[in-house]
Amino acid sequence: MKKDKKETVLYRMPAEFSKHKGTIMIWPVRPGSWPNGGVMAKKVFTEIARHIARHEILYMVVSKDYEKEAREQLYLAENEADYKLINSNIELVIADTNDAWARDTSPIFVKKLDDKGKLNGEVRGVNFSFNAWGGEYDGLYVHWEEDDKLAINLCDSLGYDYFDYAPFVLEGGSIHTDGKGTLIATESCLLSPGRNPKLNKKDIEDVLKDALGIKKIIWIPYGIYNDETNEHVDNVCAFTSEANVVLAWTDDETDPQYAMSKADLDVLEKETDCDGLPIKVHKLLIPKNPVTIKEEDLEGYEFEEGEDERELGERLAASYANFYIANGIALVPQFGDDNDAKAIALLQELMPEREVIGIYARDIIVGGGNIHCITMQIPE
Known part of the structure; x- marks a missing residue:
């Protein structure tokens, strides 16, 4: 049910490291995104879903046409370990989508503040417009109607009231928050002309503060090199706890990422959170060897007219900063690279209360x- 936006002053977006009720994912089927019918992607999505389902509810959004396939792959046989726990925690939600980026098309959830300013109240969704990361200006696919409707559809299906901030365009991957009221975003993304071109920086800040209960916004210049989302923040910088962030980094000054990360570092090292605590930055190395599109990848795509297409040798926006925190665990991308183990070691040090698990992520x-990008949390 849609609620009056004036009430949002009583709500705030929690941190990802706070307690969850569940996680939303979407079954990957789009032929222009997932090569070879998404066979390998579905295996990785299933692995991730099962890890999460050991700790919280996993809501998998799937169209009616793929319900049988998703059920067969996600649920464990009765003779397999943890089958009762995992199967009971995986719930299929039938809904149409255009693609599988749950972070960007699901509702962003906020939680009500009590009289002491603590996040102890009910959870509601927030709906923003989605236009495939840039609409007609530089969007990545032509049809995004079902994705744009998903946030409201999910709120209705899962029983959450929501605040409606459409037509303001915002994706969940373009923001990161500490749960206290501090939000980090990249200028390259939120100020891009394909999103809210009639709004200036101050206008955008006002919407974020009003919709998500934000008190302070830290703008960093850039995201990850060649990130086609106009450089979402969740690929370059993320909170691991209050006043602690990881920043994607390279020591190779010839790498185009170096200047971008250095510019971000220069901002973050001078910043404080909304309570005045200095932001402590932990450098999280990107893969030593760039991850690129191979010929066998290209042979598996089926692009529709007007859709952004891949090119042989194209550098992909591989980053360990794009990890996901669930209850008791953190799932960290792995690429078969020399820096894989270093990423896990640093994140385990920063989040000692969690089990940090590596997931081979090239197929994502x-x-x-x-x-x-494929996960969105629902607070407890």
């Missing part, structure tokens, strides 16, 4: 995203 990033 060939679709244009990563682990964080």
Whole structure:
């Protein structure tokens, strides 16, 4: 049920590291995103879904046409370990979508503040417009109607009231918050002309503060090199706890990522959170060897007219910063690279209360995203 936006002053977006009720994912089927019918992507999505379902409810959004396929792959046989726990925690939600980027098309959830300013109240969704990361200006596919409707459809299906901020365009991957009221975003993304071209920076800040209960916004210049989302923040910088962030980094000054990350670092090292605590930055190396599109990848895509197409040798936006935090665990992308283990070690050090689990993620990033991009949390 749609609610009056004036009430949002009583609500705030929690941090991802706070307690969850569940996680939303979408079954990957779009032929222009997932090569070879998404066979490999579906295996990785299933692996991720099962990890999450050991700790919280996993809502898998799937169209009616693929319900049988998703059920057969997601649910464990009765003789397999953890089958009762996992099967009971995976719920299929029947809804049409254009693609599988749950982070960007699901509702962003906020939680009501109590009289002491703590997040102890009910959970509601927030609906924003989605236009495939740029609409007619530089969007990545032509038809996004079902994705744009998904946030409201999910709120209705899962029983959440929501605040409606459409037609303001915002994707969940373009923001990161600490749950206290501090939000980090990239200028390259939120100020891009394909999203809200009639609004200036101050206008955008006002909407974010009003819709998500934000008190302070930290703008960093850039995201990850060649990130086709106009450089979402969730691929370059993420909170691991209050006043602690990881920043995607390379020591190779000849890599185009170096100047971008250095510019972000220069901002973050001078910043404080909304309570005045200095932001502590932890450098999280990107893969040593660039991850690129191979010939066998290209042979598996089926692009529709007007859709952004892949090119042989294209550098993909591979980053370990695109991890996902669920209850008790953190799922971290892995690429078969020398820096894989270093990423896990750093994140385990920063989140000692969680089990940090590596997930081979190349079969996700060939679709244009990563682990964080395909998951959206619902607070407890």
